[in-house]
Amino acid sequence: MSEAPSPALETALAYHRAWTGHDFDLAMTYVADDIVCEAPSGRLEGAEAFRGFMEPFSQILTGSHVISAFGDDTTALLMYDTKTLPVKSAPGAECLTVRDGTIRHLHIIFNQAPFIAAQGAPSGS
Incomplete structure (x- = not known):
C-alpha cells in the first residue's frame, strides 16, 4: 500500500496540474494573496505580480511532465x-512553502539557456 502524498506536495501537484493544463484561474486558487516568489527575473510580491509573471509562460506551454516530486x-x-x-x-x-492549502513562498529555478539559444537562432530553425 502506498503512502498518501504530504499536504504540501498535494497542493504543489494540484497547482502544477492546473497551470500546465492551461487553467490559470484554477492554479491561482492555490496561491496566497501575499505570495512571495523568487524567480529568475527577481523577487515578486503578491498574487497579481506572480500572475503577471507566470501566466504568460503558461500560455506558450505545449506540454509538461514531472520528473520528480517530494514533500x-x-x-x-x-x-x-x-x-x-x-x-x-x-x-x-x-520549492514551494505551503500553509493552509495555499502557496505562500515559491522559489523557481528555470533553465533559460534554451530560450536564449532560440532567440539567437536563424528563422526556420
Whole structure:
C-alpha cells in the first residue's frame, strides 16, 4: 500500500496540474494573496505580480511532465520539464512553502539557456 502524498506536495501537484493544463484561474486558487516568489527575473510580491509573471509562460506551454516530486507538511519540491512553442525542452524546479492549502513562498529555478539559444537562432530553425 502506498503512502498518501504530504499536504504540501498535494497542493504543489494540484497547482502544477492546473497551470500546465492551461487553467490559470484554477492554479491561482492555490496561491496566497501575499505570495512571495523568487524567480529568475527577481523577487515578486503578491498574487497579481506572480500572475503577471507566470501566466504568460503558461500560455506558450505545449506540454509538461514531472520528473520528480517530494514533500512534507509545509514544503514541496518539484522538478519538471516543459515543452513550449519556442523550445522543445525547458527544465525547471520549484520549492514551494505551503500553509493552509495555499502557496505562500515559491522559489523557481528555470533553465533559460534554451530560450536564449532560440532567440539567437536563424528563422526556420
